[in-house]
Amino acid sequence: MPRLQFFSNNPLATRGDVVEASKAIIAPLLPYFSPAKARVRIPETIGTHFDETAPQLEGFARPLFVVGALLHAGEPDADSLLQPWVTGFKAGTDPNHEEYWGSFQDRDQRKVEAEMIAFGLLAGQKSGLWDRFDIETKTNIQTWLLGLLGREFHTSNWLWFRVMATIALIKVCGVDRADIRDQMREDLSQLDRMYLQDGWSSDGIWPTVQEVLSTEAETRERTRKTNQRFWSRQADYYSGSFAIQFSQLLFVKFAADLDPARADKYRQHAREVGAQFWRFACAGFFAALALAEVGNLPEPIHTPGAVKGHLLRHLRWWANRSEGILRSDGTINIGWTYPNMFLTEDYNSPQSVYWAVKSFVVVALTADSPFWTEPEAEYPEHDIGVSWLQAPRQVLCNHPQGNHHFLLNPSQFLLRPFKNSMAKYCKFAYSSSLPLSVAVGTVLLSQIAPDNAWLLSRDGTETWATKRICTDARVGRAAVDTGTSVAQDLLAISSQWYPWADRQVSVTTTLMPPSDRWPDWHIRVHRISVLSNQIKQLELVEGSFAIHGTRRSDNRMISVAHAETMGQGRYLGGDATS
Incomplete structure (x- = not known):
């Protein structure tokens, strides 16, 4: 696959480098906008478990993590980059337009995209994004976001998507009502129930094993079936870099004045989990940590330069693997370091992967931010x-x-x-x-x-x-x-x-x-x-x-017989070596 100009060959060392990379990574989506710009569809059909409009909304909404961040920083050419999204907001929220995104249903994939829509509005407020919409579009955006109130949500990271929408309604749309604040408090209270300790949350309520086993036994006795209830005990990327920790830091950035005590609590969560999480984190956490400007961080993330190092090394790692992660048109494929549909979920569309641009929200920080002015710290010699x-x-x-x-x-x-x-x-x-x-x-x-x-x-x-x-x-x-x-x-x-x-x-x-x-x-x-x-x-x-079972000398597969006789070894990285 071809490499992507301004991303694959990018040193990713300065703010200018990261800005160029962020624009480059979303630029291949531009040809796939619908006529009224409210949807984006990469021309690849794989089938998801929800209607086709929702993944096309993903394609519109997820790049807003880049577009909104650039607007927030007052990037000089952000206006020209923004124009398709300004147009798309108008059509997508108009219930009489053929490209209308659709109203929210219970457990609807559209709810996920509400966070990206909210981020775009909140981050773009500094550059007057809201004022670019006419009265009808403003009313339609308000109505669309208000449709989240009272809807059934998964008790999981999904609750954050409605929280961010309520913040946008209050802070950008000027709709500050008691029912909106009540909904936000109720959702935040539910999210509090997912908190474990030491900064960690689970993605959902963490059940006791006795709850799970007794319910399963009762169900089996009654129905002669198992696996009729869905349980989880998971503290994973969704409770970390993908969603909960990330969204908590967005709350710190955009809504600390609505609940200062809660914002302080989320800052402390970031300090605690960051000290443990850093070796296994995807980079969204570090981008949000920088954006929220959380102070008094512990080692090994104790300086802006240290946070910067974790984020930029991560981005460089991916840029160096561009040939495996990009399609021929420059869009990101579905998989990990190569296309892999076996790995994916049935909620992954071709546009879903643009959640990855959460790692670029750091471009919202201007060039005079300590994150950009401090030298990038080397990988820490931190013996844990x-x-x-x-x-x-x-x-x-x-x-x-x-x-x-x-x-x-x-x-x-x-x-x-x-x-x-x-x-x-x-x-x-x-x-x-x-x-x-x-x-x-x-x-x-x-x-x-x-x-x-x-x-x-x-x-x-x-x-x-x-x-x-x-x-x-x-x-x-x-x-x-x-x-x-x-x-x-x-x-x-x-x-x-x-x-x-x-x-x-x-x-x-x-x-x-x-x-x-x-x-x-x-x-x-x-x-x-x-x-x-x-x-x-x-x-x-x-x-x-x-392991990748090939010999270094000729790239041929290691036979089973050979593997059995290799003897005691030591992992040296890449493959097993005698």
Whole structure:
């Protein structure tokens, strides 16, 4: 695929560089605007679980994170860039126009885009965006946003989208009513229920395992079916860089005067989570952290230059992979570092990926901001070693002698109708270097791809089950032989889980992080209890990290026989080396 001018070849070192990159990344969308500019449709049909208008609204709304930010900073040519969106606001909010976005329904994908619309209005207010609309368009925008009030929302990060819309109604549209403020307070109260500790929130209410298991047992007894309720215990990118932490920082930026105490609380959340989150974060968090100008940050994000380093290194990493992430027309494809529909969700449209431009909201800061004037700090020599993060229930593994950063995941899970949810939330370990695998079939092990998972079969390998619902983690210690007279004291994190909903098989897994003896590895111990004499045998399969299995010398695949005889190794990055 071709590289994208002003993005792929961009040093991404200065504000000017990042401004050029932000414009470049949304420029390929311009040919795909609809005639009245209210929708954007990349000409690729993949099918989502919602109507076709909603993803075309995604294409219009998501670039507003760039357009609004440039307006906020008073960028000289922002007006010419903005014009399609000014025109599109008029048609998209007009219920009598053929390009009308549509009114909000319960659990409607359009609700997600309300945050981007709100951001564009709030960020653009400084440059007089609201005053560019005629009276009819202003009324239609108000009416469209007011349609969110009273609608049913997922109890998740989605509530933030309505909060941002209410802020825009109050601060930009001049509609400051009691019902709007009541809705905002109600949503913020619900979001407070998702708070865990140490700055972390879950994406949804974090249930007790007993709630999940007792409800599942009752449902199974009554209906003879399982998985009839959707549960989750997830502290992930949606509760971090994608949504909750990001939106909290937008609140600090645009609405601190509406609730100063809450804004102070969100600043503290950012300080606390940032000190733990930085090694595994997508960059939206750092862009919003800079935009909100949160002070008194802890190491290793304690200076504007440090935050800048995390953000710009991230952007450069992606720019250097342009050939894998861009289509021939310069639009961003669906996947990760290459197109991959197996990885995606059924709510991903060709336009969805432009949520990625959240990382560019930092261009709203003018050139005299400390973020831009301070030198970019180098990657920190910050030895955090191996640490237990109580809020997300994960072990962060960064052994001083190791070359591989990963986390152990004893007790998060997701039981929602998403694709490959067990692969994405229930595996024992996730790496920042070695990607997770998702299933592409259900029969062969090579299709199931159980990296960092343990599969069990009780029907002669016809079907396989793995970790799903599990108990909360129990934190203990273990003494490890180091080959010397002194044993090393290690964390030992245990949780119990049931491969099958009838609970006739119970597994207790203990995870132990890297030690001085194995700085790039971890240990798993599984204890199995079979509670039914009807189960005569179990087949077991366990996977470790998935590597790119090719030889460096000639790029040919490493054979299974060769892999079995490689012997003890050490992770050096990229692939496994003897």
